[in-house]
Amino acid sequence: KSKKYAKAATKEIKTAGVLGAGIMGGGIAYQSASKGVPAVMKDIKQDALDLGMKEAGKILKKGVERGKVSNDKMIKVLSSITPTLLNDAVKDVDIVVEAVVENPKVKGSVLAEIEGVIGDDAILTSNTSTISITELAKNLKRPQKFCGMHFFNPVHKMPLVEIIRGEKTSDETVNAVVAYALKLGKTPIVVNDCPGFLVNRVLFPYLAGFAGMVDEGVDFVGIDKVMEKQFGWPMGPAYLSDVVGIDTADHCTVVMEDGFPTRMKRDTSSAIAKLAAAERYGQKNGKGFYVYG
Ligand code: NAD
Known part of the structure; x- marks a missing residue:
């Protein structure tokens, strides 16, 4: 087409x-x-x-x-x-x-x-x-x-x-x-047109689900391993967030909440929001969920 x-x-x-x-x-x-x-x-x-x-x-x-x-x-x-x-x-x-x-x-x-x-x-x-x-x-x-x-x-x-x-x-x-x-x-x-278009309307609810589990105390390294090794995705959600940029991912959650206030409610105490506030932006500045040497 x-x-x-x-x-x-x-x-x-x-x-x-x-x-x-x-x-x-x-x-x-x-x-x-x-x-x-x-x-x-x-x-x-x-x-x-x-x-x-x-x-x-x-x-x-x-x-x-x-x-x-x-x-x-x-x-x-x-x-x-x-x-x-x-x-x-x-x-x-x-x-x-x-x-x-x-x-x-x-x-x-x-x-x-x-x-x-x-x-x-x-x-x-x-x-x-x-x-x-x-x-x-x-x-x-x-x-x-x-x-x-x-x-x-x-x-x-x-x-x-x-x-x-x-x-x-x-x-x-x-x-x-x-x-x-x-x-x-x-x-x-x-x-x-809509906030998040096609891919990010799917991806951001997934990342919100992941961040929610981390807040509940689930180890993010374990989640990444399951998604990569057992589920077969190229990378898990923590590593993906680091690749995307934690600051960018965090900004996206603000826009998604504006667009879908009930379905995409932003959790300001989520792991992604906390890392962004601590200026751990992921691979771009060497530290996010993981630390890069
Ligand atoms: P980034 O933080 O790596 O880069 C942003 C750049 O914009 C910086 O170098 C900054 O100096 C520059 N900048 C800021 N204000 C500017 C201005 N007024 N004029 C020119 N440059 C300016 O961010 P990124 O990951 O490259 O994201 C950029 C855009 O692409 C965002 O809208 C983001 O949502 C989108 N995007 C990001 C990804 C991803 O995985 N990172 C994927 C798809 C789309």
């Missing part, structure tokens, strides 16, 4: 801008560049840009070691990612993927600001995990050119991309973004 959307696309994405060079922004910029769509990667912190470039370099180096990537390709991909601290550097791109912190206010102002920088024809998307696209579009002048483009972590490995259609998103925008996702070698699915 996604091929049908892509076939109808009238706008080809040749250059991309990515806002945020964190776990997701860095991954999206890498994926775009590696599939021949140069990416300008913007952050507010030089450290984040440096880390984003380093992570891209690591993936490529692994590919070179395994004989899957040539040295020339490695150099080409790295030189097609342009790290920058300036909004102006994305002014000529065909698409922007916003991947800054999961906070509706921050995203709202970042999106509105960048909409004033990019061309009238450019498409704006958000990699938000949970925030309603229709809500985010309320700050925008061209909501028809805005939709969700939700990648999964790690971006270079996970095939799925949710393309979220907001109330005012045009068909033309959806078609072009689906075509771009296919160009990146991904499997796009077009979904309707």
Whole structure:
């Protein structure tokens, strides 16, 4: 079905801008560049840009070691990612993927600001995990050119991309973004808008169930072992939370409660909320449920 959307696309994405060079922004910029769509990667912190470039370099180096990537390709991909601290550097791109912190206010102002920088024809998307696209579009002048483009972590490995259609998103925008996702070698699915979309409406109740068990005194290492070894999932919920980022997971629970006040009630004393308050953000800062050396 996604091929049908892509076939109808009238706008080809040749250059991309990515806002945020964190776990997701860095991954999206890498994926775009590696599939021949140069990416300008913007952050507010030089450290984040440096880390984003380093992570891209690591993936490529692994590919070179395994004989899957040539040295020339490695150099080409790295030189097609342009790290920058300036909004102006994305002014000529065909698409922007916003991947800054999961906070509706921050995203709202970042999106509105960048909409004033990019061309009238450019498409704006958000990699938000949970925030309603229709809500985010309320700050925008061209909501028809805005939709969700939700990648999964790690971006270079996970095939799925949710393309979220907001109330005012045009068909033309959806078609072009689906075509771009296919160009990146991904499997796009077009979904309707609601907090959490499809995957996170399933995932967050699961994580809430897990956090509830930890609060009751069940050992999280044991839960991970059961889910991984006996149930057969690639990782258990504690390790998954560390990979996602405890801060991001915690922000998502706030948005999910706003969207589904009774079904997704946030427990501020849950293990995830407590770890976030203690600034144990998971792999990104070396400590979460587990400690990383
Ligand atoms: P992260 O904390 O790793 O990175 C966020 C980055 O945004 C940081 O480098 C920060 O400096 C930067 N930033 C903050 N304000 C900015 C601004 N005004 N302009 C430019 N950069 C700014 O977070 P992440 O895990 O990459 O998550 C980013 C987004 O992707 C969130 O919306 C999150 O919900 C979503 N997401 C995360 C995952 C995941 O597994 N981590 C998966 C899918 C989607």
